[in-house]
Amino acid sequence: MKSVSELSERLQELHRRTEETPLFNPVFQLAHDLSRDLEAGEMSLDDFEAIVAELEVASLKERATRLECMVAPLDEQANENALADSFGNGDFAAFQKRWESPSLHAVFTAHPTFLLTPDQSAAVADAASGKGEIGDNVVGTDRPQVTLAYEHQRAMRAIANAQDARSAIVSQVLAHARETWPDQWAKLNPVPFRFASWVGYDMDGRTDITWSNSIGFRLSEKAERLQRYVAALEEIDADHPLLGELRPAALYAIERAQDFTSDLTDPAALSVAANRLTASDPRKLLSLKKFIDALDSEAAESDDAKRAVALKTLAASMRADGLGMGWIHFRVNAKQLHNAIRRRIDPDGNLDLASKGAVVHLRRAIAKVKPHRSNFGSLAIEASTAIRQFLAMAQILQHIDADTPIRMLIAECEEPATVLAAVYFAKLFGIEDKVDVSPLFETETALEHGGRFLDELLAEEVYRDYARKRGRIAIQTGFSDAGRFVGQIPASLAIERLQGRLSEAMEANGLTEVNALIFNTHGESMGRGAHPTKMADRLDWPLSPWAKRRFARAGITLEPEVSFQGGDGYLWYATPELARATLTRIACLRPAETDTDAPVDVFYRRTDLSLDFYRAIKDHQREHLESRIYSRAITAFGLGLLNSTGSRVSRRQSDISADRDMNLRQIRAIPHNAILQQLGYPVNVIAGIGEAAEGNYEEIGELLQESARGRELVRLVRAANALASVKTVAAYGELFNSAYWASRPYRGTEQHLSMACENLSEYLVKDDRVGVFRRLASRLRVDAMKLHRLLDHIPDEAPTANREDKRRMIGVAQSLRLALMQAMFIRAVSVPVFSRANDVSRDDVLEMVFTLRIDDALAQLRRAYPRTFPRISRFDLTEAADWPDGADEGYEAIHRDYIDPIERAYSLSLRLSTAIANIFGAHG
Template sequence: MKTVADLTARLRELHQQTQETPLFNPAFQLSLDLSRELEARKISLDDIERMIAELECGSLKSRAGRLRNNLAPVSPEANDAALAELGGDDFDTFRARWENPGLHAVFTAHPTFLLTPEQTEAVARSASSDADISDDTCVATFERPTISLRYEHDRAMHAIGHAQDARDRIVSNALGQAAEAFPSKWYEAKPLPFRFASWVGYDMDGRTDIKWFDSIGFRLSEKAQRLERYVASLEAVDDTHPLLETLRNALAYSQDRASDFREDLTEPAALSKAANTLTADHPHKLLSLAPVIELLEAEALGADTGRAIGLKTLAAAMRADGLGMGWIHFRVNSSQLHNAIRRRIDPDNTLDLGSKGAMATLRELLGKVQPLRSNFAALAIESSTAIRQFLAMAQIIQHIDGDAPIRMLIAECEQPSTILAALYFSKLFGIEDKVDVSPLFETETALEHGGRFLDALLAEPIYQQYSRKRGRVAIQTGFSDAGRFVGQIPASLAIERLQGRLAEAMKDNGLTDVAALIFNTHGESMGRGAHPGGFADRLAWPLSAWTRRRFVRAGIRLEPEVSFQGGDGYLHFATPELALATLTRIATLDPAHTDPDAPTDQFYRRTDLSLDFYRAVRKHQRDHLESQTYSRALTAFGLGLLNSTGSRVSRRQSDLSADRDMNLRQIRAIPHNAILQQLGYPVNIISGIGSAADGNYEDLAALLTESERGRQLIRLVRASNALASIKTVAAFGELFNSAYWASRPYRGTESHLSDACETLAEYLTKDDRTGVFRRLASRLRVDALKLHRLLDMIPDESPLDDRENIRRSIGALQALRLTLLQHMFLKAVSIPAFSRANDISRNDVLEMVFTLRIDDALAQLRRAYPTSFPGLDNFSVDEPSDYPDGAGEGYTAIQRDYIDPLERAYKLSLRIGTAIANQFGAHG
């Protein structure tokens, strides 16, 4: 078998055998067929690589097709036409439609940079056209770039640049339509249809590699980049415009300051020089665009229509973004804030910060706090992460951009006192009127008790005063840890209820005069809160029509905000066409509004069914999470099935026993979901739905069929289930089956592998992974039987196109990877034994291979079997020597026959992982 056609044909034959033998595993049998041919040298790694390349090509084309289908139409002309229908018949309607952001889009940099830049460009280019998606999409790049924080920041700014251009086009077209429809009034319009923001370079939750001066440097570079784009926009209107000198001078000044802060400023002298230059008065130091916007708007009043539209479009961009590529979000963990506030109110660590006493102390502290001046030296010497972030924000507002507010996101925020602590530091450093403090609700505890949290917080007079000053109540709901620890569907339903409780709390506490900013952070994958059923589902899944109606009926203006995360999310803005299509879909779907008089969805009326359903799915997901079987299966290969996809990576344990004892909480949400994809079954989406229906199939099926929210839920489950394979999960366990290896050379077959198979069989007699995977597969199968029974009763609204071929492609990829893993296992045990050195033994290296810590294993093997040595010619010694008398080849043969194939097989297996993720539509 040397072609993909051979593989899929063989897989089709093997699947037929499951009718006769239900336990028969087609994926593993195909991998055995391939493994026998590979070890007998009937096929080579070159042949396997060619098959992987063909399947990789198909996966990239699938990725491009999925992206285009979600955003269609993608032609600029079609999207211009769609937007032209949104203006309204009167000027007040026009202004209401365009002058409040329909969405805030946040460009975050979670580690999902799976595709190389070349692959990203190829996929985006194909998705940007209505032409057939061709093999031009198939870019095979073998060297992945080092994904540093600066790389992520550059990618984010590139995506935001396209988003800004698309917004300018939308604003310009809207103004043109207004000028035609309302010639005497249109110039009063101040469009602001979208806001953009980023936390790349400012997110300190869970990482220590971002220095405070990195954040300052990033903000200065963003200022310079935005000013450069403002200059280009004004030049396009009038390349002799008098304001160009002001903007160009500010640009040059900002570029110089950004260069200052790109240096290492750990030494006091270096910091003092950079800080003094930035903080000194300078005629080109632009801190506010308000005067510039005022001049542009004034000039537009007396200009001809074309020029006026250009000037007002630029003013709109300035009003939206300020002196940066967008707004910025700092993020800290609640524990960091707790540590900081204890220094002020509880140095002896005796006070419960969740107590009424702590709240009373904080109220008193907030009532009498006096702002303190701060400078870069204070920032440099501060040891507390949380306080350092507030000091950094103060310097940014004072010396870089005085207009744009800054979001302070607080992860794992479960106590109102945490918010008061953040308000205290905001007031302490004089930035309370520029900082939006936003608690993140993501953990099971936070979601379960979030309603009471909001009731208590919004009842605080100090918080009410603060929110009115800012004009909004801001919260963040996250789908990462929620989807991991609660399950994606229970998490979405819990988040929905929490959002509804926010509407109630704002109404009950008289805060209907401020906006509700709800930031839903999710990834692009179906396992992290981005629904795969199209853009309407993508927007409604995290902020449902039911939730929006709660705010509309309470008279509260909504400010919806979503994230576009990492390489997956940035694909939506990778080209001008895709950026315009993305913003057009958002504008036409209008996620900030809904019909307040729409009839109530039965999913919310029949709580006797829906609430029991939610609880049953959540319990099923929790049982998995608490199960040693699930934990062991998910960590069986450590993180070795995954490419490195970001600058914030999950720490690999250094000791060999750690992989066996690894707790799921040591794996972050993205790799957790990504491993589930690679094992073949997205447990955190699918599992529990069938079991929750057990005993009540008809009633639940009827509810889910007649409810839009219910059908949306089922669309998510079907999309995931269409790609899932429990047989694949079971196949991974057979790699560790001692009986398999002992039987493989049975009756004289593959006698050349007898020694290696015997070694593997003996080594794996005590390994637990075969039983773990079998038990997990059995549990998944029982639940899946019930799920299929439920799905049979519900119409399939959007069946996956070409489903069987896609499943066959994934099956072929999984079989090829299982083949490569068997090849790696055989090579590892066939390497001659070496002496113990530096506490690393041969068995240690084998365990590294079995847990796919291949880089570690290769490093030890190359140390044990070096291929290059110092020669006599390297020394200037007078006395002659006849020794060494051999060719001095060292261990070249071992390198060639064992170590190099092991490395190559692993690299090929990682390419397979990328292809599988592409079929799922995202990484993790």
């Protein structure tokens, strides 16, 4: 069994044995077969690596196929035709209204979602774009360290492709308008998409981003965007008079960006960089208004159609992006804002910010506050993270880009006083007319009480005045923590109800004249708010037609916003072809619009069924969350099943012995979702659906089938369930089964492993993980049986392509990894006993291996067994010595037989993690 096809065939054969023995586990049995072959010398780690490489290539091809299917067609002419077909036959006013309001704001976010190496990303993108095949040259290479600078560079590359694709769309829109309405077309100022990023500006959950990083990034974005404007104008006219100002402005921005790449902790160095940026300079550009006006005027007067359209297209880019690659999103945590505001209005700490009294205090403070001037010295010495962010925004607006608004996202925002605190600081530093304060609703508490929150916030006159000044109310709904703590299905339904409550609150408080900007931030995988079946579902899932109709009927202009997260999410824009296809699909689907006359979806009309269904799923998910069994299973391997995929840490710090007591709060939402898929079952998508329908399968099935929203829900569940395996969950528990290890050398087999198996069996007698995984698997199995009963009543609209092939591919990968983990266990327990050093014992090292903290375990083993010892020949001594009397070889044999194989086996297991994630469609 030395190829994927042979292993797949063997797994299929083993699956048939479950008909005879229902408890038989084919995934673990194949792992056992592989482990026996490896320990007997019939297979080597080289053989394993060859199979792993074959799986990796196949999984990358699977990802490329899925990507292509989601955005197809990719042919340029086909996309032009699709866009042309969407223009319709309306009048100019309707056409203008459609294209001058963004169909979508796209935010290029980061976090730990850079699963693929640069070469793998490029290969997937090229394959999806029809530019080449994926070969084995992109697997088995070193993974680059994912730094903040790397994340930012990748984000800017994706945004650049998105900008070019948007320009192509704008150009076609303008050309159509010029041909159709020759006397009116020049009035058209299309902004079909806006782009933004929080990479380098998101301070929630991290302390490694300095204010100078943020300023430096913004300056580098300004420099890059100005150079792109210059290139675009040169292509129109290499001698255009506006180039005389744009070229020097670009060079000036480059120089200032370089100033802020150096170490600015020294006040003298900061003073030099800051004074250069704040000084008057003829090359310094803070607004593009005059350039936009000049380009529009020239286009209107030009008789050259191609030139006129090109000039208007460039003006549209400037209007959309300003002096940067896009808008920027700063983000802080509500607690950081609370600490900051107390310094201003409650220095004694007596005020409860959740109280009505806090709102009264803030209302008065906002009314009285006078703008304060600030400079880079103010920024450098400010200790409060939240205030520092407002100071940074003030400097950006004053010295980098005076026109482009900035978003202030507030994580874990559960009280109106938190938003008012942000408004206070925006006014304190004179930037309230350029900053959109956006509370994030993601926790169960925030979603449950979000309607009350919005009612109270919008009832405040100081907030209404602020919103009218900005022209929009901005909120953020998050699917990561919501999917973790509420479950993905209940979270999506709770979020859409919250969105509906926003429309009601805006209407009730006379705010229908301002826009509603709803940022639905989610990841790229099915467990984090991204629907995997088609682009229409991906756009509807976070902002449903029902929610959109609530705004449309109230006369409120909606600005939908979604995230494309991390390196894996950037694949949508990894090539010009993919970017054009992605934006064309979105433009044709028109996610900002809806049919106000559409009949009421039965899912919302039959609330006697749908609400009970929702609550039952939510209760089931909560039971998992609160269950010691679930928590222990999910954290059984810590984060050892996952590659490092981002610059933000995925786990909070803990000591060596803390893994056994790790809880879900110590693992962030993204890795939690990834672990579920690595263990073989997306609990936060599937669990509870079957149980919620128990006893009412026919009626619930009919409801879901008749409802467009219900069918969308079922498509998500089916996509996850198609790849899920309860047997795989149970297989991971068998690694800790003392009886299994005691039985391996039974009846004279594998006698060379008898001591290692005996030691493992003895050590694992006290381990709880086998029981934990068995109990979790039993609960998942019962719920899955009920789910299948429900799905029998609902036709499968979008069956997963090549479902069985994908399932077997995942099964083979899981079996290979289980075999590699067994190899690690055997070698770890076979290492000779060493004395306790630095409070780390041999049992500690074993526990590190069992929880896949392999790097930590190897560090301890290498310290206990060095390859070389200090040589006495290094000393220049006159006195003779007979000791040491042997060759100074160190513990080379222990490294060869135990330490190095553990390291290699773990490296291969992480490569399998990438393959499994690719097949699942997981990101990060």
